Amino acid sequence: MDFPWPAVGTPLADVLTPLPVIDEDRLAANIKRTQTYMDAHGLAFRPHVKTHKIPAVARQQIAAGAVGLNCQKMTEAEVFADAGFDDLLITYNILGAWRLARLAALNDRVARLRVVADSLVAVQGLSAAIGHGKPLMVLVECDTGAGRCGVQTPQAAADLAARIDAAPGLAFDGLMTYPPAGGAARVEAFLQQTMALLAERGIACPTRSNGGTPDLFQAHLVPSATEHRAGTYVYQDRSMMRAGVCGPDDLAMHVLATVVSRPTPQRAVLDAGSKALTSDLLGFTDYGEIPSLPGARIVSLSEEHAVVDLTGCTVAGPPVGAQLAIVPNHACVVSNLFDRMVFHRDGVVTRVEPVAARGTVW
Amino acid sequence: MDFPWPAVGTPLADVLTPLPVIDEDRLAANIKRTQTYMDAHGLAFRPHVKTHKIPAVARQQIAAGAVGLNCQKMTEAEVFADAGFDDLLITYNILGAWRLARLAALNDRVARLRVVADSLVAVQGLSAAIGHGKPLMVLVECDTGAGRCGVQTPQAAADLAARIDAAPGLAFDGLMTYPPAGGAARVEAFLQQTMALLAERGIACPTRSNGGTPDLFQAHLVPSATEHRAGTYVYQDRSMMRAGVCGPDDLAMHVLATVVSRPTPQRAVLDAGSKALTSDLLGFTDYGEIPSLPGARIVSLSEEHAVVDLTGCTVAGPPVGAQLAIVPNHACVVSNLFDRMVFHRDGVVTRVEPVAARGTVW
The missing domain is CATH 3.20.20.10 (Alanine racemase)
Known part of the structure; x- marks a missing residue:
């Protein structure tokens, strides 16, 4: 089937999520x-x-x-x-x-x-x-x-x-x-x-x-x-930031996700589950960081959902349909989940590369 | 590239690992x-x-x-x-x-x-x-x-x-x-x-x-x-066995793996990492069960390695090159990692099906 990979020049605001993107x-x-x-x-x-x-x-x-x-x-x-x-x-x-x-x-x-x-x-x-x-x-x-x-x-x-x-x-x-x-x-x-x-x-x-x-x-x-x-x-990732080898401005990979449900004031559900983020914790107790929602925690993943606890979030919770960027715990495992990787500069798609060695476990 | 999917009639002992197989x-x-x-x-x-x-x-x-x-x-x-x-x-x-x-x-x-x-x-x-x-x-x-x-x-x-x-x-x-x-x-x-x-x-x-x-x-x-x-x-899996909805004889999915290293008497390293098993814990504290090694624990995964602690294992540790079957914690996420799924009857490959909806996160 024809998957909706974005064309060069597409603003990231218009891409389908969940989608890892590289700056x-x-x-x-x-x-x-x-x-x-x-x-x-x-x-x-x-x-x-x-x-x-x-x-x-x-x-x-x-x-x-x-x-x-x-x-x-x-x-x-x-x-x-x-x-x-x-x-x-x-x-x-x-x-x-x-x-x-x-x-x-x-x-x-x-x-x-x-x-x-x-x-x-x-x-x-x-x-x-x-x-x-x-x-x-x-x-x-x-x-x-x-x-x-x-x-x-x-x-x-x-x-x-x-x-x-x-x-x-x-x-x-x-x-x-x-x-x-x-x-x-x-x-x-x-x-x-x-x-x-x-x-x-x-x-x-x-x-x-x-x-x-x-x-x-x-x-x-x-x-x-x-x-x-x-x-x-x-690419760097959240675990490397914790290790001190990079800062937030060095993070080249984010996983874009969309709020698909706001069941309660304290809960948001995103369309990025373990099929987009993987369940790698690497010592963290949550599944990634959302810079635009300080204090929010991705407390659980199922295959197609991330449940975000907004209890400690210091800004207004996002509405259904809002796009968010997630810093994944571990970048390498995210690469293995997608057939192609989308690159961008200043939020505009520059190229879409086949992840040629995805799945090469042998 | 031409991946080595096994032909119908191949004994499972001869397939390349890591590989999930369905009974x-x-x-x-x-x-x-x-x-x-x-x-x-x-x-x-x-x-x-x-x-x-x-x-x-x-x-x-x-x-x-x-x-x-x-x-x-x-x-x-x-x-x-x-x-x-x-x-x-x-x-x-x-x-x-x-x-x-x-x-x-x-x-x-x-x-x-x-x-x-x-x-x-x-x-x-x-x-x-x-x-x-x-x-x-x-x-x-x-x-x-x-x-x-x-x-x-x-x-x-x-x-x-x-x-x-x-x-x-x-x-x-x-x-x-x-x-x-x-x-x-x-x-x-x-x-x-x-x-x-x-x-x-x-x-x-x-x-x-x-x-x-x-x-x-x-x-x-x-x-x-x-x-x-x-x-x-x-397929059933380890988490469903724990929930009581199935027994060991109902487990249709196993992930076959090979011992690639025996660095110490208490440690075996397998070629099935998070790219084969995923890091889903689902409440377990280890990454799958190895029925042929009772008491052994898969204590950590990296992308291409599983580290098995044999300290509590009640049988002899496996040699380098031995093939083992792992009961994954979670079957669904394993399916999402492989382009095809290998089926068998009594240990002989019966068919190899494209996992047509792998990666359909949108």
């Missing part, structure tokens, strides 16, 4: 500010595409000086390879015959492709899949406190690096970590200790890839890192 | 059991398509005896109208010029189309859009305790019904409510009081539409209702 000037400023910081500190910068999933935005990031892209899944990397990007790091253990065969094919057509591994099972799979072609570059994923994937100690990292170094078809390229906020000292210690162990074994470790938006502007506190990865910085 | 026999049993109950109590049954978003599944529901379909948004209704369904109830306030124009067009091509309204603003918009064509049937949405949309009192319901009754182009058709679990007595009282007020004014109220899966099999406790709407019953 072009803030987007450009976020890209420039971050790249300028990385350049000043001699860090390579590798944006994570998960936040936008849009090749055109990735081109803006590369044009600003980013060295390449960070992808999370095989199919996501394929979308960006198809769009012509030639330096991709997939920060995920690639497992299973289908993915491994696709990875081998991708390695042949992308100039610089790298993946990570945190287990011998993963390394063995990669080695068996690559065979005698162009070697696949592999980084060891290290858990520096985030409690997700990754080897647990520098010793384990060095041991796995040695297995990669010895595996047919693979080339050990370094270390990768995704630390929790405030983890700089721990990351630096982990990297230094692992590099020392690798040096003892005579194994080169050219890449040390650190990541995360919350500590973006503390990336220089990890001097052993050679590059930094970040995704959310490009 | 054909349980799906059929859920449809039959619910329709049998509704038939026994003389209630018309109107499935909510939000759970599956698939015309082929809606055809199974209609074939079993459902009178028509319940949609939540204009574009969702259009998808099902395009698929040939001719009795649609949109349980949402339809606002704005674009939607109202599309609604007027839909009213002309669908044999029986009905919408709801809970405000004079909504009624005035509907009346202005419909003009002199076929009258549009409108129900008044009533808030019987769910705290979402709906007029607050029987008096307000009767007053709005009178406005609809008098509005050019519109025909008042009755009352609609979506109550909280355990709300039968309150729904019955609200309906009876409103019907009495309407009778005093000489306004017919042919339809009284009640809804919800949690109290599905208590629908007969609202004798004034003429029909019941439910969505989740068709």
Whole structure:
């Protein structure tokens, strides 16, 4: 069916809601500010595409000086390879015959492709899949406190690096970590200790890839890192504002919504539910912030409704039909819900981009 | 790009994960059991398509005896109208010029189309859009305790019904409510009081539409209702099991996932994150249940990872590469994340259906 994506030139007041929209000037400023910081500190910068999933935005990031892209899944990397990007790091253990065969094919057509591994099972799979072609570059994923994937100690990292170094078809390229906020000292210690162990074994470790938006502007506190990865910085969101990495004027994404019901003086219901905002709380107790309604709280979501409690709201409640802008808790997950993303400058639509990598979970 | 949807006949052990899958026999049993109950109590049954978003599944529901379909948004209704369904109830306030124009067009091509309204603003918009064509049937949405949309009192319901009754182009058709679990007595009282007020004014109220899966099999406790709407019953999920409306053998949807990392003896990381499960908690403190790992808890999700705490798990932890089935907290939101849905019988793929109404937020 023909969905009502707005034409270029449409005022945002006239678009159908719910709709996430991106402010072009803030987007450009976020890209420039971050790249300028990385350049000043001699860090390579590798944006994570998960936040936008849009090749055109990735081109803006590369044009600003980013060295390449960070992808999370095989199919996501394929979308960006198809769009012509030639330096991709997939920060995920690639497992299973289908993915491994696709990875081998991708390695042949992308100039610089790298993946990570945190287990011998993963390394063995990669080695068996690559065979005698162009070697696949592999980084060891290290858990520096985030409690997700990754080897647990520098010793384990060095041991796995040695297995990669010895595996047919693979080339050990370094270390990768995704630390929790405030983890700089721990990351630096982990990297230094692992590099020392690798040096003892005579194994080169050219890449040390650190990541995360919350500590973006503390990336220089990890001097052993050679590059930094970040995704959310490009749009920013409510959780990043809470982390102090951006202010309200840096928020490039808002989700536009319309008041569809005012059942009581204290309650407004919006047309943006979990199909538009997602139910990500990220430590908040409500589902987004409405700058035009200070003190109002989005207290619950169903798929197509947001219930707003106006009890603490310091301004007049909005009438049925009013359009509101919501700052989402988490920008990346909103991108994954829409086939296209609408961009604007000063409230007028500038372009509508396909979210090419939406749904690339494989 | 060519996504790896499995072919008919593929064993589920060979599909790429993360992937939600639907058990054909349980799906059929859920449809039959619910329709049998509704038939026994003389209630018309109107499935909510939000759970599956698939015309082929809606055809199974209609074939079993459902009178028509319940949609939540204009574009969702259009998808099902395009698929040939001719009795649609949109349980949402339809606002704005674009939607109202599309609604007027839909009213002309669908044999029986009905919408709801809970405000004079909504009624005035509907009346202005419909003009002199076929009258549009409108129900008044009533808030019987769910705290979402709906007029607050029987008096307000009767007053709005009178406005609809008098509005050019519109025909008042009755009352609609979506109550909280355990709300039968309150729904019955609200309906009876409103019907009495309407009778005093000489306004017919042919339809009284009640809804919800949690109290599905208590629908007969609202004798004034003429029909019941439910969505989740068709797949069922963890929240419905907790509500007692189904047991483990009724769960038709599982999300298949693969162990991608075992960083510690107490931690497993799966490839199903919030892009596969959503972050809907629905009152749970974890993000789904893994029947094959009793005592394990999915303690956190990021977009592409689920972190499983095995501390309380009473069986051996799964190795890297193992495939697991997850019972999602909420089935409906999972459907909205995938372009197609894979069905199986006894673990062998039977069909792959486009999720035609995925993303229909307008």
